[in-house]
Amino acid sequence: MASARRSGRLKGPRAVYTNDPFESAGITDESDSEEQRKSATRKGKRRRGDDSASDDEFVAGEVNDEEEEEEEDEDAADDGNKNGAYNPDDMDEMDMDERVATPMTPRTPGGRSRLNRVQSQQKLLESSGATTRSTKAPTNETRVRGCVDPRENVSKPMHYISTFGDDDRDLLAVIFTRDRWARGVDTCLPTRHTLEIQSTANDYEYGPTWGVAPEEIEKERTSGWxxxxxxxxxxxxxxxxxxxxxxxxxxxxxxxxxxxxxxxxxxxxxxxxxxxxxxxxxxxxxxxxxxxxxxxxxxxxxxxxxxxxxxxxxxxxxxxxxxxxxxxxxxxxxxxxxxxxxxxxxxxxxxxxxxxxxxxxxxxxxxxxxxxxxxxxxxxxxxxxxxxxxxxxxxxxxxxxxxxxxxxxxxxxxxxxxxxxxxxxxxxxxxxxxxxxxxxxxxxxxxxxxxxxxxxxxxxxxxxxxxxxxxxxxxxxxxxxxxxxxxxxxxxxxxxxxxxxxxxxxxxxxxxxxxxxxxxxxxxxxxxxxxxxxxxxxxxxxxxxxxxxxxxxxxxxxxxxxxxxxxxxxxxxxxxxxxxxxxxxxxxxxxxxxxxxxxxxxxxxxxxxxxxxxxxxxxxxxxxxxxxxxxxxxxxxxxxxxxxxxxxxxxxxxxxxxxxxxxxxxxxxxxxxxxxxxxxxxxLSGDKRPQLGSxxxxxxxxxxxxxxxxxxxxxxxxxxxxxxxxxxxxxxxxxxx
Structure with a gap:
């Protein structure tokens, strides 16, 4: 008996990839806002059963409730697999062929695609009554709370900024100290050779004065008394x-x-x-x-x-x-x-x-x-x-x-x-x-x-x-x-x-x-x-x-x-x-x-x-x-x-x-x-001193x-x-x- 024919249609929208997922989603700084609005309106009108438009044309936009449920099911399945990997046992032959023919959606370490996150943010804004067309906040409205966890591995620039600050005066003073006192010979006690080094005009501006303007130090030394x-x-x-x-x-x-x-x-x-x-x-x-x-x-x-x-x-x-x-x-x-x-x-x-x-x-x-x-x-x-x-x-x-x-x-x-x-x-x-x-x-x-x-x-x-x-x-x-x-x-x-x-x-x-x-x-x-x-x-x-x-x-x-x-x-x-x-x-x-x-x-x-x-x-x-x-x-x-x-x-x-x-x-x-x-x-494992049990x-x-x-x-x-x-x-x- 011939097996029942299964639909070769994907359960969700077909993903079409560009170099930048944000650009394909209509979220770019260079794109015209009016064109984004018209594109989002036009693409949001299509429905899953509408054959007048091809699936290849769909990129991102407004979706109906049925599409939302399917996306949630698809995301839940993807999140259950490590690193966004899929399970072949959960798909039939036609689905497998479609998946092989179509590149996989790039995933973040958490298993959720960047594109889906953007769509979720858009839906959250729409549900709250927001009319913002872009998820990027203006520079003057950006807010940051907390700071970098020092226990995590961060880049050297971020380590310097979190340790010494992002002001040029602080960083120049640290660079001046590094060039003078970070040599191996000065690892414990100061050497006379380093103490003899005279500060010149080519030194970092705030280096010899510990990050303070030289004129302020001179003013305190003279008129300050x-x-x-x-x-x-x-x-x-x-x-x-x-x-x-x-x-x-x-x-x-x-x-x-x-x-x-x-x-x-x-x-x-x-x-x-x-x-x-x-x-x-x-x-x-x-x-x-x-x-x-x-x-x-x-x-x-x-x-x-x-x-x-x-x-x-x-x-x-x-x-x-x-x-x-x-x-x-x-x-x-x-x-x-x-x-x-x-x-x-x-x-x-x-x-x-x-x-x-x-x-x-x-x-x-x-x-x-x-x-x-x-x-x-x-x-x-x-x-x-x-x-x-x-x-x-x-x-x-x-x-x-x-x-x-x-x-x-x-x-x-x-x-x-x-x-x-x-x-x-x-x-x-x-x-x-x-x-x-x-x-x-x-x-x-x-x-x-x-x-x-x-x-x-x-x-x-x-x-x-x-x-x-x-x-x-x-x-x-x-x-x-x-x-x-x-x-x-x-x-x-x-x-x-x-x-x-x-x-x-x-x-x-x-x-x-x-x-x-x-x-x-x-x-x-x-x-x-x-x-x-x-x-x-x-x-x-x-x-x-x-x-x-x-x-x-x-x-x-x-x-x-x-x-x-x-x-x-x-x-x-x-x-x-x-x-x-x-x-x-x-x-x-x-x-x-x-x-x-x-x-x-x-x-x-x-x-x-x-x-x-x-x-x-x-x-x-x-x-x-x-x-x-x-x-x-x-x-x-x-x-x-x-x-x-x-x-x-x-x-x-x-x-x-x-x-x-x-x-x-x-x-x-x-x-x-x-x-x-x-x-x-x-x-105790790193202690070189003998341990007596207490x-x-x-x-x-x-x-x-x-x-x-x-x-x-x-x-x-x-x-x-x-x-x-x-x-x-x-x-x-x-x-x-």
Whole structure:
């Protein structure tokens, strides 16, 4: 019996293909809108049973309900097949012949043809009453919400735009940094050769100025400081500072400096197989050449053939904080160091024990001093200088105060053109130094010294600026401009003051808003690239980037941490904020992609301190609880996420109690580490360290910790770094390779 004849007609409209499906659908920018309307009207009148028109003429247009149902059935069948493939078992012989003779409709990865999607969009517009003839929205009406997922593989241009922004100023600054600091030799520490490179007119316009217009930087360096030299404003500001008569050295050392122990601090330093023993007393210094003098250096581009060049100074008490003075282009560099008095000295104070200590309340007004040390340099190249090892470090100035322990200090980092008024009557101006004292107040000191005297001991009775936020204490600070300071508070608020003189009895902050729910641990400004952006971290584990203009709506935050980092710093070269997390990883957060953190190093122990970022190189320094200081340059991984991560240990420090009763203990230094690659995998499978079956945490003695770090902020000495330990040792070294 002959089989029943089946229709050779397709169930749906026959597809005719052109080079562009959108063009065949009548959706093109070049096509005349009137012709599209007439074509769509004419083609929409045809029906499936109308033999007056050929199926080959049908391209796209309005369809009736029967065609719509057939298209839905056809799409559902196609979507059920992988990659838009069809199933031969579902078609008869005639259908197969028709399919073979007709090219397949190109499919998208989702299995639905682009043409069908366009038809669905048209029907959706028609059902909603829209009369738009084109699916392409005008440029001025385009809306975008969200951003690119950083976990997906994107093109390099899209990666640069999402990381650094699409502004020419940001991109040119990144290209300038890439051409200078992305070489393999600078993967960890800056090289002297790169630091020597002078900026020329052929450089990218915004490169040497970190994306800021050069005229703006020059204006801030010159006219931005006119207020300080003004005969009215500047004079009134300096008049507010009161300094008492110079103190006697014995009285100042006994009251304001930590009491020195009778025994000396034992130092073991030198090659690992031939370390030498030294003994340092209070404020005594050690030249590294004494420990490394017998070791021959390899041929390199260093200014000296010595293996190590640096100084080690004993302070006898934990180094609370330290900072290099900016705007010092001469051979003398000044380092501010803070060491608190001993607990035994605090017990003898009249206000001791009046109330339990709490970081949320003002502390007793213990005496405290800030020490200013001078380090000499010598010319090492056309631009850079290295340490002068023939001149010992000298204590030049001791600033004595009775306002409690000094918790934080920060020099005003803004560039300042040298003027004749800076060195009048034999007095040298060092700069403006801001600090937070134990009584919860922020103060700004105008630091000057007499170069003709060896050591000065001065007592500050009042500063040039003093302020306290209402009903709380200050916890951290950062400079926003030569006249503005942002301060984090113990109740989660952030206050911003102007230090210019006012007629008010007490200075009132012009910005005072809650940013966090609790104690603000650290604060930093995105100066100079985006000075209105401020990053803060709180004890509640939150890290936020917010705008001074509208902090309620213009803010973002990465994933919350269980243990909040106590330090933040912004790098204008990397255009990123860097910090650390509870897993001993360094974190890098670009300001344009702050929510997506990137690993910037893996530390051998918990991170305790960070060095403020330098304006002249992208190297970062992390200080750990185990006594290690790790250096890394994350710029290559910031550009190319698949690059290997390199990091290098500057030195490793161990402390142990001494055998003698009054000894300060013994410290051993391991150094001369080579640069190594480090896996940044956050799971145990990528961890090269041995696993013992459980997660272990090592508790290190507090005197082993690296409590403070700092890069020198001046261009000729940008390679100088300093590190303070919990045992009271200070290490200063030129790290430029």
């Amino acid at each position: 006119d207020w300080y030299y003004d005969k009215v404003i500047g004079a009134e500001l300096r008049k507010a500072q009161s300094i008492g008569p110079q103190l006697k050295e014995m009285d100042a050392r006994r009251k304001y400096l930590p009491k020195a122990k009778k025994g000396k601090h034992t130092i073991l330093m030198g090659p690992v197989d031939d370390q030498k023993v030294f003994h340092l007393g209070h404020h005594e210094s050690l030249n590294f050449d004494q420990a490394w003098g017998d070791t021959k250096a390899q041929k390199s581009d260093r200014a000296s053939t010595k293996v190590r060049e640096g100084w080690l100074i004993s302070f006898g008490q934990k180094i609370q904080c330290l900072a290099w003075a900016p705007n010092q282009d001469g051979i003398s560099q000044y380092l501010a160091v803070v060491t608190l008095i001993t607990p035994e000295q605090k017990e003898k104070h009249t206000s001791h024990g009046s109330e339990p200590f709490s970081p949320f309340r003002p502390a007793p007004s213990y005496p405290c001093a800030l020490q200013l040390w001078e380090f000499k340099g010598k010319q090492a190249g056309l631009v850079t200088r290295t340490l002068d090892m023939e001149t010992k470090p000298l204590l030049r100035l001791v600033l004595c105060t009775d306002w409690g322990d000094i918790r934080r200090i920060a020099w005003c980092p803004m560039a300042r053109e040298k003027r004749e008024e800076d060195d009048q009557n034999g007095i040298k101006t060092i700069g403006l130094l801001a600090g937070i004292w134990g009584d919860g107040k922020i103060r700004v000191l105008d630091v000057k010294l007499d170069p003709g005297k060896k050591t000065e001991f001065v007592k500050f009775q009042s500063p040039v600026f003093e302020a306290k936020s209402p009903s709380n204490v200050s916890s951290c600070l950062t400079w926003l401009s030569p006249t503005d300071i942002a301060v984090g508070c113990s109740d989660g608020f952030v206050a911003i003051w102007s230090i210019l003189p006012t007629s008010d009895m007490e200075p009132i902050p012009y910005f005072y808003k809650p940013i966090h729910t609790s104690y603000v641990l650290s604060i930093t400004s995105a100066y100079p690239t985006n000075s209105h952006l401020i990053a803060t971290t709180s004890i509640d584990g939150e890290t936020r980037l917010w705008s001074m203009i509208n902090p309620e709506s213009e803010n973002t935050a990465p994933v919350r941490q269980r243990q909040a980092p106590g330090h933040l710093s912004y790098s204008p070269i990397l255009q990123s904020v860097y910090s650390y997390d509870e897993n001993d990883f360094g974190r890098l957060m670009p300001i344009h992609k702050f929510f997506a953190t990137q690993s910037a190093g893996r530390m051998p122990s918990a991170v305790i301190s960070l060095a403020p970022c330098s304006f002249f190189h992208p190297s970062l320094l992390f200080g750990t609880a185990g006594g290690e200081v790790v250096a890394t340059n994350p710029f290559r991984r910031l550009l190319y996420s698949k690059e290997q991560h390199w990091q290098q240990t500057w030195f490793s420090h161990d402390w142990a109690p001494g055998l003698e009763k009054d000894s300060s203990g013994a410290s051993r230094f391991y150094e001369a580490y080579r640069a190594e690659t480090q896996s940044l995998a956050r799971n 997660s272990l945490t090592t508790v290190h003695d507090e005197r082993t910790h690296v409590t403070a770090l700092g890069w020198n902020p001046n261009r000729p000495t940008a390679g100088w770094a300093c590190a303070g330990m919990g045992c009271g040792l200070l290490r200063v070294e030129d790290l430029a390779i």
